[in-house]
Amino acid sequence: xxxRDISALISLGTPTLSPDGRTVVVAASAPDLEExxxxxxxxxVPVDGSAQPRQLTHGEHDTSPRFSPDGQWLAFLRQD
Numbered sequence: 001x002x003x004r005d006i007s008a009l010i011s012l013g014t015p016t017l018s019p020d021g022r023t024v025v026v027a028a029s030a031p032d033l034e035e036x037x038x039x040x041x042x043x044x045v046p047v048d049g050s051a052q053p054r055q056l057t058h059g060e061h062d063t064s065p066r067f068s069p070d071g072q073w074l075a076f077l078r079q080d
Contacts, residue, residue, distance in 0.1 A: 007033050013063060019071040022047055025056060027063045027076075042076060 013027035029040035045053040061079035
C-alpha cells in the first residue's frame with residue numbers, strides 16, 4: 001500500500017435491515033485527500049444479492065440510517 005492508496009479505503013457503518021428483510025442500507029465513508037476530510041453517503045443493496053449496491057444519498061456526511069417501523073421512511077444523520 002502506498003500513501004496515495006488511502007483514498008481507496010472505504011469504511012462501512014452498521015447496516016440497517018428494512019422491516020421486510022429485503023433491503024440493507026449502510027453508510028460508507030472514505031477519505032477525500034484533496035479536501036482533507038472524510039466523505040460519507042448511504043448505499044442500499046438487496047439482501048438476496050440480486051443487484052449491485054446503489055448509492056442512495058449524495059450528501060457529503062450522511063450516516064446512521066434507520067428505517068421506520070413500517071419501512072416507508074429512512075431516517076439518517078447529515079452533517080452540514
